[in-house]
Amino acid sequence: MTNLTLSQVTKTFDQTRALDGVGFTVASGERVALLGHNGAGKSTLMKIILGLIPFDSGTVTVMGDAPGSHAARRQVAYLPENVAFHPALTGLEQIRYYLRLRGENPGAAMGLLERVGLSDAAKRRIGTYSKGMRQRVGLAQALIGNPRLLVLDEPTSGLDPVSRREFYAMLDELATEGAAILLSSHALTEVEARTDRIVILSKGVMVANDTLAALRRQAALPTHLQVIARPGAADAVAAQLHGARMNGVMVNLTCAHDEKLARLGQVTALGAMIEDVEVIPPSLEDIYSHFSLQADGRAIR
Amino acid sequence: MTRIFASAGAEFRIALRNRWVTIAVTMMALFSIVLSAAGSAPTGVLGADKLSVTVASLTSLAVYLVPLLALLMSFDAVAGEVERGTLPLVLTYPVSRAELLLGKFVAHLMILGLAVAVGYGIAAAAAITIDPHASAGIPALIRLFWTSLLLGAAFIAIGYALSAIARRPGAAAGLAIGLWLAMIVLYDLGLLAAVVADSGGYFTIHVFPWMLIANPADAFRLYNLAASEATAAAAGIGGAASTIPAAHALASIILWPLVGLVLATLAFRKVTP
Numbered sequence: 001m002t003n004l005t006l007s008q009v010t011k012t013f014d015q016t017r018a019l020d021g022v023g024f025t026v027a028s029g030e031r032v033a034l035l036g037h038n039g040a041g042k043s044t045l046m047k048i049i050l051g052l053i054p055f056d057s058g059t060v061t062v063m064g065d066a067p068g069s070h071a072a073r074r075q076v077a078y079l080p081e082n083v084a085f086h087p088a089l090t091g092l093e094q095i096r097y098y099l100r101l102r103g104e105n106p107g108a109a110m111g112l113l114e115r116v117g118l119s120d121a122a123k124r125r126i127g128t129y130s131k132g133m134r135q136r137v138g139l140a141q142a143l144i145g146n147p148r149l150l151v152l153d154e155p156t157s158g159l160d161p162v163s164r165r166e167f168y169a170m171l172d173e174l175a176t177e178g179a180a181i182l183l184s185s186h187a188l189t190e191v192e193a194r195t196d197r198i199v200i201l202s203k204g205v206m207v208a209n210d211t212l213a214a215l216r217r218q219a220a221l222p223t224h225l226q227v228i229a230r231p232g233a234a235d236a237v238a239a240q241l242h243g244a245r246m247n248g249v250m251v252n253l254t255c256a257h258d259e260k261l262a263r264l265g266q267v268t269a270l271g272a273m274i275e276d277v278e279v280i281p282p283s284l285e286d287i288y289s290h291f292s293l294q295a296d297g298r299a300i301r
Numbered sequence: 302m303t304r305i306f307a308s309a310g311a312e313f314r315i316a317l318r319n320r321w322v323t324i325a326v327t328m329m330a331l332f333s334i335v336l337s338a339a340g341s342a343p344t345g346v347l348g349a350d351k352l353s354v355t356v357a358s359l360t361s362l363a364v365y366l367v368p369l370l371a372l373l374m375s376f377d378a379v380a381g382e383v384e385r386g387t388l389p390l391v392l393t394y395p396v397s398r399a400e401l402l403l404g405k406f407v408a409h410l411m412i413l414g415l416a417v418a419v420g421y422g423i424a425a426a427a428a429i430t431i432d433p434h435a436s437a438g439i440p441a442l443i444r445l446f447w448t449s450l451l452l453g454a455a456f457i458a459i460g461y462a463l464s465a466i467a468r469r470p471g472a473a474a475g476l477a478i479g480l481w482l483a484m485i486v487l488y489d490l491g492l493l494a495a496v497v498a499d500s501g502g503y504f505t506i507h508v509f510p511w512m513l514i515a516n517p518a519d520a521f522r523l524y525n526l527a528a529s530e531a532t533a534a535a536a537g538i539g540g541a542a543s544t545i546p547a548a549h550a551l552a553s554i555i556l557w558p559l560v561g562l563v564l565a566t567l568a569f570r571k572v573t574p
């Protein structure tokens with residue numbers, strides 16, 4: 001089932017074209033990462049999905065309803081970027097309030113705060129919380145009442161590495177239960193391993209929408225092979241493979257994706273001269289730059 | 302309903318933590334004590350019991366103080382949330398903007414009611430201790446209490462509307478102070494000047510009474526004074542009070558909170574987070 005459908009969404013602020021014909025879907029159980037430079041339109045798109053701001057043209061369907069309608073809001077959870085709460089309330093009071101707004105039992109508040117590791121600070125005022133702790137309150141409220149669609153704007157900003165891992169584990173659980181998840185992030189490495197599909201926005205234009213593997217194929221970026229030679233054999237290895245020697249033992253090779261196996265064959269043919277070989281596929285950073293830059297070029301032309 | 306009470310509960314807690322409850326109650330109590338002390342000397346009003354006289358002075362005090370307290374509590378309601386950045390998240394919850402405003406309204410009205418009850422209670426207790434016949438004034442006191450709530454409700458709602466229009470707490474505070482000055486102080490002065498200039502003409506007879514009840518603060522004063530003849534003599538605009546039916550003044554103070562809430566909701570709907 002498709003929990004979120006966007007088609008040809010366009011939004012202009014005064015002079016800025018924030019979104020230009022953006023269209024993609026997020027299905028039940030799917031985790032989609034929304035990537036893009038600062039000002040690419042990620043937060044704007046999310047606010048449109050939540051019905052917080054109007055859009056100029058295109059269609060948006062959230063759980064079969066209009067964005068921001070009562071029915072849609074009941075099934076959607078949101079974590080804004082730079083989430084803020086009233087500093088005078090405690091974390092527990094704040095979550096109890098949100099539970100009651102959703103018609104849930106406020107008694108569940110402590111359990112939610114425990115899930116995000118805030119049970120010790122639950123009875124302290126949010127004004128005394130650190131940035132990461134406020135972010136966790138934001139996560140806790142996004143978990144209220146089995147949302148069918150979670151829209152998370154930079155959910156891991158301010159979280160420490162351990163909490164990030166816990167956060168993605170939590171997302172996995174939610175996705176397994178059938179929730180659709182759309183999250184934006186600037187931390188590409190964590191998104192790489194933890195999401196099913198990647199959407200890249202560049203100046204409001206969607207320049208990519210596919211799985212990481214497919215994007216890698218489309219981008220056809222070179223793969224790097226790092227060959228470690230036996231002591232003293234580095235020069236010979238570099239000469240034989242037409243590679244560049246980096247230091248005493250390492251030789252770098254670059255090849256297209258479909259030449260990779262042939263190249264590896266040549267390396268193994270050298271037998272005893274080789275200590276080890278490492279295959280380094282293009283990283284998400286490389287793929288991301290490829291698609292963003294490509295779009296820039298198009299814009300200039 | 303649960304959503305309105307949920308938001309009222311959170312708002313009441315915030316007001317408690319921000320000392321708003323303490324400030325409002327202390328302010329009303331202090332003024333009542335001063336008023337009782339000043340009024341403890343024998344007054345010249347014949348046949349009036351002590352409490353009725355107290356109610357008359359409380360009425361003139363409430364006209365200034367209740368709108369002020371109401372505006373002080375309400376000007377931050379929308380603008381403050383915009384400034385803190387708490388609005389986008391709560392607006393994605395399945396709760397309407399009207400419900401959010403009503404929640405705040407219930408909380409703020411409760412605080413105002415508490416402050417007014419404490420203040421009037423002190424003044425009434427002082428009057429009853431001095432004058433054994435003071436219980437005759439209790440109906441007037443009760444009337445003063447619920448009309449004060451209506452007056453406060455009107456200005457709380459108007460404060461929300463200003464808050465939503467201003468969108469920034471600083472601007473909202475400025476608007477609230479300006480409104481208080483205009484409606485409570487300048488309005489009467491302006492009307493008075495117009496009446497003097499008109500010297501009993503068409504304006505004084507046909508326009509002035511309506512303009513008087515159009516302002517909730519004046520309607521409040523008129524209703525309370527008209528309803529208690531014993532104190533009408535003590536009032537400056539007693540003459541005008543006699544030409545306006547009390548029911549019209551009452552209608553004005555009942556309508557204003559509703560009009561204010563509608564205006565506030567409309568203004569709040571225009572706020573994009």
Ligand SMILES: Nc1ncnc2c1ncn2[C@@H]1O[C@H](COP(=O)(O)OP(=O)(O)OP(=O)(O)O)[C@@H](O)[C@H]1O
Pocket residue numbers: 013014016017018036037038039040041042043044045081
């Ligand atoms: N309320 C607004 N008024 C005018 N322009 C706006 C408004 N909100 C966003 N924009 C513009 O729309 C564009 C997209 O902004 P948006 O906040 O969606 O970017 P983003 O992708 O979330 O960036 P970041 O990674 O920095 O969070 C920017 O050029 C921004 O200046």
Ligand SMILES: [Mg+2]
Pocket residue numbers: 042043044081153
């Ligand atoms: Mg953003």
